[in-house]
Amino acid sequence: MDEPVGGVRGVPLRTAEVAAESGYSVQQVRDLERLGVIPPAARSDNGYRAYTALHVKALRAYRGLAVAAGPVAARRLLAGLRTQPLAEAASAVNDVHVQLAREREEALAARRALRAIQAELDTPGYERASDAMTITQLAGALDVRPSTLRFWEQEGLVTPERVTSQRVRRYGPSAVDAARIVAALRGAGYGIVAVREIMRSLHRIDGLEEAQLILRRRLDHIATRAVALLRAGADLADVVTAAQGQAPR
The missing domain is CATH 1.10.1660.10 (Multidrug-efflux Transporter Regulator; Chain: A; Domain 2)
Structure with a gap:
């Protein structure tokens, strides 16, 4: 299982914790999950959402992408990164730089x-x-x-x-x-x-x-948009590699 940001390996993150780590509100986290920016969270035995570190990384990546390319393009790109082969995913990110x-x-x-x-x-x-x-x-x-x-x-x-x-x-x-x-x-x-x-x-x-x-x-x-994209780079790389079955850094 992914290592939670700021947490203990294997411990799922609650919605409030994801919100605190990503800089979004609890409602924004739920909305972005509904929009497909992050994959659906697993559900614990008591029905609560159980997120992982990768959800936090995806949300942080979305923040930078939304500044660089706009919210709509950022949502579309992140959704694609989770299903595309590595070469196509890397090319999609590079297209934003181009x-x-x-x-x-x-x-x-x-x-x-x-x-x-x-x-x-x-x-x-x-x-x-x-x-x-x-x-x-x-x-x-x-x-x-x-x-x-x-x-x-x-x-x-x-x-x-x-x-x-x-x-x-x-x-x-x-x-x-x-x-x-x-x-x-x-x-x-x-x-x-x-x-x-x-x-x-x-x-x-x-x-x-x-x-x-x-x-x-x-x-x-x-220049501001380019810097935002650079800041999102490491999180984007983890989203892409996780989609290939590799553990994020």
Whole structure:
């Protein structure tokens, strides 16, 4: 039998003890058991739940996973770890690390793009190109589809300088700059509502600086999630190895 956390080998843990060890309330422990985050507890002769150290480890792992990937994904992942072969379970955990790394790279790319735009604007003697761009030209420059630009227009993020009688859109220099910023933010994973708020802020003098601040906050949030995942690592390893019939450390 698993060695209870802070207890004597072979002694089952009561719900209150599991709650104290995991940092959850008694009701939360029961709810998370019902949701499949931890396997069903055995029942003692008197009908009370009898948990093991592995339940505590699974709950602690869930705490970190919920921060790193969200509660729904964390529940799904933990349930899968108890049934998957070792290679698949390890790959599933690694996918969370990969997703966080991808989000970080996207945010860094957006920050570089905003800095490049700011550097251009701050260059002495800088003049925007006087020629307007068509929707096809702008889409090609941003590596997005024309339909994406139309969607941004519908959402009030980027407005063409004019639309001809033949419905041909022309994007002037300011619209091109706005589209570049939207593309950078969307590439960093920001939703439409958040991007709209940032674009509104750009009408103020500190607009680009505020956008940079928002990206720094996003990078800090990603770092917090990554640390939570690292802290969950040992408990996740024990959950995975226990599913393979190996004793947790």
